[in-house]
Amino acid sequence: MRFLVTASTAALGYLFLLVPSVLGGITYWCGPGEEFSSDLADFYARQAGSGQVLNGDPKSPDYEVYRAHRFYGTNNSREPRIYLVQVVSVEPRIRMWRSEKRGWRACTML
Numbered sequence: 001m002r003f004l005v006t007a008s009t010a011a012l013g014y015l016f017l018l019v020p021s022v023l024g025g026i027t028y029w030c031g032p033g034e035e036f037s038s039d040l041a042d043f044y045a046r047q048a049g050s051g052q053v054l055n056g057d058p059k060s061p062d063y064e065v066y067r068a069h070r071f072y073g074t075n076n077s078r079e080p081r082i083y084l085v086q087v088v089s090v091e092p093r094i095r096m097w098r099s100e101k102r103g104w105r106a107c108t109m110l
Contacts, residue, residue, distance in 0.1 A: 030083065030098040030107035033076030038094075044069045044085040045094045053086075058097055058104045063088040083107075 026038040048067035057068060067087040074080055082099040096107040 027110045028096040028107040041094050045087050048087050063090040
């Protein structure tokens with residue numbers, strides 16, 4: 001019985017170490033070397049404006065785009081990239097996209 005208590009205490013201690021990393025927030029994954037924290041997405045969402053929503057921006061029948069902001073970066077291969085942050089009408093309120101030759105590719109939320 002004493003072994004079970006010790007083992008369960010150790011397991012709980014390990015789980016408590018994992019909780020902060022699990023609850024750390026959303027990460028937007030746009031490709032290898034192109035990961036962005038939810039804090040960065042929030043920062044760019046605060047800079048977004050309705051005048052920055054352009055005709056070629058991604059659209060969906062599921063939501064309306066209120067505001068947008070573009071920023072520039074590079075990937076692991078040092079290729080320049082354009083990223084788009086949209087503030088939309090449904091949850092999750094912030095969407096992130098990466099420009100490609102043929103339009104926009106949605107970044108995955110992890």
